[in-house]
Amino acid sequence: MEQNTERIDKYLANIGICSRRNVEILLRKQTLTVNGKRITEPGTRIVPEKDDIRLDSTKLLPPKLVYYLVNKPKGIISTVSDEHGRKNVTSLVPKTQRLYPVGRLDKETTGLILLTNDGELTNFLTHPRYHVDKVYRLTIKGKINKNQLNAFQNGVQLHDGKTAPSEMHIVNERRTTSLIEITLHEGKNRQIRRMCEAVRLPLLELTRIKLGPLTINNLKEGKHRKLSQKEVQELKKSAIVASTRKEGIMV
Incomplete structure (x- = not known):
């Protein structure tokens, strides 16, 4: 019977030891063995369910996978650690396992972010x-004009290329501010803030309210909740659908 093999760098990333790009460094600085044999190549294939895998003599076991949906407040950074001692998003969930944020929200952006130790989902x-x-939900100063709206819907030219067309609609307009929702199908760094700057749209507040099938709903800022297994599967399914849509495949 054929056994399921996996690259050691992918396995270490999936169980939260380090990122795949840092496995080569780990293999130089620490001793990783598989069935007693030292491993030095990140591409070495293993059978996770069968092999005895040890890091500095400590047996590595797949951790229980956990998934937290967090409503990130302002002033919290989306990293695991910070050299300046700033509060990070991992401080908002129980410290039972080593977790990583999936993607990032900048310090001043609030809303939905995921924390997990599931490398495959990440x-x-x-x-x-x-x-x-x-x-995302945007609060802007004044009202958006037709040219700005068209730019978002057709793609905005940034220094690293033109953005993909996005969906935008006006939730409400008041005398001095407007509330707008925008759907992105890609993930450039600080994309919405840079798009607003490019079209001279004064952005006051920015919140992510939905990621795939997940919504922030009534979760208060600074709070978290666990994802159900059904939500995890729906999230993975939405990623696969997104990839086939990007490749022009009908599903």
């Missing part, structure tokens, strides 16, 4: 091939 949601839709 890859699904952050790899360029699998971009799932993300919905």
Whole structure:
């Protein structure tokens, strides 16, 4: 019977030891063995369910996978650690396991962000091939004009290329501010803020309210909740659908 093999760098990333790009460094600085044999190549294939895998003599076991949906407040950074000692998003969930944020929200952006130790899901949601839709709510000064609206819907030219067309609609307009929702199908760094700057749209507040099938709903800022297994599967499915849509395949 054929056994399921996996690259050691992918396995280490999936169980939260380090990122795949840092496995080569880990293999130089620490001793990783598989069935007693030292491993030095990140591409070495293993059978996770069968092999005895140890890091500095400590047996590595797949951790229980956990998934938290967090409503990130302002002033919190979306990294695991910070050299300046600023509060990070992992401080908002229980510290039972080493977790990583899936993607990032900048310090001043609030809203939905995922924390997990599931490397496979993280890859699904952050790899360029699998971009799932993300919905943001913007509070802007004044009202958006027709040219600005068309720019968002047709793509905005940034220094690193033109953005993909996005969906935008006006939720409400008041005398001095407007509330707008925008759906992105890609994930450039600080994309919405840069798009607003490019079309001279004064952005006051920015919140992510939806990621694929997940919504922030009534979760208060700074709070978290666990995802159900059904939600995890729906999230993975939405990533696969997004990849086939990007490749022009009907599903």
